[in-house]
Amino acid sequence: MxxxxxxxxxxxxxxxxxxxxxxxxxxxxxxxxxxxxxxxxxxxxxxxxxxxxxxxxxxxxxxxxxxxxxxxxxxxxxxxxxxxxxxxxxxxxxxxxxxxxxxxxxxxxxxxxxxxxxxxxxxxxxxxVCYKSVDNIKRGDKVIITSPIGYNSIIFISYVNNWKISIPLKYKLKYKHPIVNPHLQDIFSQNCDNIHYSLDISDGLIVSLYNLVERSKLGIEITKMPVSEEVLNIANNYKIRLLDLLKFSGEEYESIFVVDKDSYHKIINQMKLLGLNPVVFGEISDRQGVYFNGELIRKTGWDNFLGWF
The missing domain is CATH 3.30.1330.10 (PurM-like, N-terminal domain)
Structure with missing residues (x-):
């Protein structure tokens, strides 16, 4: 299929x-x-x-x-x-x-x-305002996400397990009424020269990262998985693997910025002032693919014809 x-x-x-x-x-x-x-x-x-x-x-x-x-x-x-x-x-x-x-x-x-x-x-x-193609990405660029993720993963994993996992009200509200910070426009307008690429992760983190590396013919070395600590605590309680949190991610409307390695501190600080909770979680490399702790992560997530894969 x-x-x-x-x-x-x-x-x-x-x-x-x-x-x-x-x-x-x-x-x-x-x-x-x-x-x-x-x-x-x-x-x-x-x-x-x-x-x-x-x-x-x-x-x-x-x-x-x-x-x-x-x-x-x-x-x-x-x-x-x-x-x-x-x-x-x-x-x-x-x-x-x-x-x-x-x-x-x-x-x-x-x-x-x-x-x-x-x-x-x-x-x-x-x-x-500041659209950039993948041709602008450079080796050594830092990869930033606007805030930690994983809340929807708990909802989706509970759904496929007949709602056996208790879902905090906060997670349901984030799903019912998602908000993308409108001040992203200010980030772009004030830092356009140092932003080399950007995309949203509504398709899921790993699918989105693979879209980036396949278009750019480069790779991403993940240095820190940008999953919320409270989500990780729930995952530990229910013995949910990190890879399953990644597989069942999606529809979390955070943004990824690929930025100049010498300018990312300024962008991080500005994001924080505008109400975001940014995480520097990776770096662009020449080794095509998505890697974490030196190991290749296979493409996994949601597909409208296959379902979760």
Missing amino acids: HSEHEIIKNLVSRYVSDNATNDDVYVEGKNMYKIDGFQLSYEFNFLESYDIGWRSVIGVISDILSKGGSPKFFLASLGLNKNRLKEIENILKGISDAINYYKGSYVGGDTNSSDNNGWIDIVGIGEA
């Missing part, structure tokens, strides 16, 4: 425009474009219709902000089963509130009927 990533690499790439870069966003001049979406079957019982609308926008916001953009305009396509039409206003309110939170404009879209669970697709258009 083909994976989502194989389809993008081997099929979609044949048909997109020659100047498309297979990056998380497309940039043309000062305009930045992004589309993202999901089936409405991807839900948990603690999610409300409003949360679904909010989360659908945050997925697009995260990519635009993480790629050095400023979000401006949004369109939404909704496909709903007729049995769910009573939910539409709350979904639209979630979409609208998320867009307004980032000072964007909700300018339209369309609605459709669906025989199945339905879907939401969001198109975002932003202004490119």
Whole structure:
């Protein structure tokens, strides 16, 4: 069976425009474009219709902000089963509130009927403030994540184990109502010369890092796994392996910055002043792949066709 990533690499790439870069966003001049979406079957019982609308926008916001953009305009396509039409206003309110939170404009879209669970697709258009391609990455660059991760891993691992793992309320709230720090725009505008690349990790940490190394033909040596200490404590209590925390990661809207090795202290300090909790967790190397403690970490995470792999 083909994976989502194989389809993008081997099929979609044949048909997109020659100047498309297979990056998380497309940039043309000062305009930045992004589309993202999901089936409405991807839900948990603690999610409300409003949360679904909010989360659908945050997925697009995260990519635009993480790629050095400023979000401006949004369109939404909704496909709903007729049995769910009573939910539409709350979904639209979630979409609208998320867009307004980032000072964007909700300018339209369309609605459709669906025989199945339905879907939401969001198109975002932003202004490119400091977009960098993978060609700018250099050996020795430091790799920073905006805050520790792992909260969603506990939720996903509990889900696949029939909810046998108790999930703290804080984790549920982070999942229901994720927020990407809007001050990322300030980080980019004030440090653009020293930022060599950036991306969000909503696909999961390891999948995202492999996207980086496969595009750049370089490697990453992870020096410290950026998983929250409180998540590690829960994992220890339930005997969850670190590799499983990485496998079941995803939809945590943090950003990775690849920055000049001589300037990362300044960027770290600025991130802290803006309310982030950054971690320097790796360094770019010539050895292609993702390594931790000298050992290659295989690509693992979520795939829309394969599931967790």
